[in-house]
Amino acid sequence: MTDFKYQVMYSDRRSPLIVQPEVPTVDLACAVRMHATQLAALLLEHGGLLFRGFDVRELAQFDAFVGAVSADRLDYVYGSTPRTALGNRIFTATEYPPNQEIPLHNENAYQREWPLKIALCCLTPAAEGGETPIADMRTVAAAIGEDLIEKFAQRRVRYVRHYRPFIDVPWQKVFRTEDPTAVGQFCAEHNIEHQ
Numbered sequence: 001m002t003d004f005k006y007q008v009m010y011s012d013r014r015s016p017l018i019v020q021p022e023v024p025t026v027d028l029a030c031a032v033r034m035h036a037t038q039l040a041a042l043l044l045e046h047g048g049l050l051f052r053g054f055d056v057r058e059l060a061q062f063d064a065f066v067g068a069v070s071a072d073r074l075d076y077v078y079g080s081t082p083r084t085a086l087g088n089r090i091f092t093a094t095e096y097p098p099n100q101e102i103p104l105h106n107e108n109a110y111q112r113e114w115p116l117k118i119a120l121c122c123l124t125p126a127a128e129g130g131e132t133p134i135a136d137m138r139t140v141a142a143a144i145g146e147d148l149i150e151k152f153a154q155r156r157v158r159y160v161r162h163y164r165p166f167i168d169v170p171w172q173k174v175f176r177t178e179d180p181t182a183v184g185q186f187c188a189e190h191n192i193e194h195q
Contacts, residue, residue: 003031006042009050014136016048028054029064036068043117047136062121063088074115078174078186080161093120098128104135110159112190 003026009015019039021031028051032039043049056062066073066088073089081094081102094102108114120132141149163171175183187194 003035008046013139014047016050016134017042017046018050018052020051020053024053024055026054028056029061029068032065032068048134056121057123059086059090059123062119062123063090065121066090066119069119070117072116074113077176078111079169080110080174082169093132098126104133104140106137110161112192 003022004019005022007018007020009018019042021028039049051065056065075089076083076085076091081096083091083093083095085091096102107118122130162168163174171183172178175186177183184194186192
């Protein structure tokens with residue numbers, strides 16, 4: 001693949017592959033489409049691809065990249081944090097104040113359907129902080145240890161959401177309706193207990 005050059009993030013363990021353009025003018029979406037088979041194999045091998053150094057400055061360019069990566073896009077349904085829809089199932093990152101930190105987590109872990117891929121893009125870098133850490137959750141699980149993980153399984157850990165005014169995203173916004181019956185129907189269809 002002549003459009004890209006590669007570098008493994010960490011040489012001593014399985015880690016994402018950093019993909020950079022051979023020349024800065026490479027159109028990312030076009031190159032991804034052209035090399036889709038090879039990139040899919042690299043994604044399986046490395047668990048993640050970090051595209052860096054490409055000239056992606058506008059939402060339309062990121063949208064084209066997402067379209068090249070996957071034809072199937074999930075909506076941000078029953079989301080857990082405030083985000084703004086930018087169009088075509090692209091959303092802002094969590095809109096918390098700068099002094100708030102989001103701990104490491106598995107994206108959409110509370111949902112019944114998960115995306116096969118996620119794509120993140122930074123069009124406006126933070127003046128300070130703003131990093132998005134990533135980790136191989138197999139390594140994290142190994143560090144936690146089998147005993148503690150088994151305790152979670154035995155206790156049947158579950159996600160519980162409480163929609164409280166002024167603290168969480170309002171349920172009306174999360175489920176995109178003012179009708180509690182529609183929320184109940186959604187929950188029943190997705191095997192979610194609700195009150």
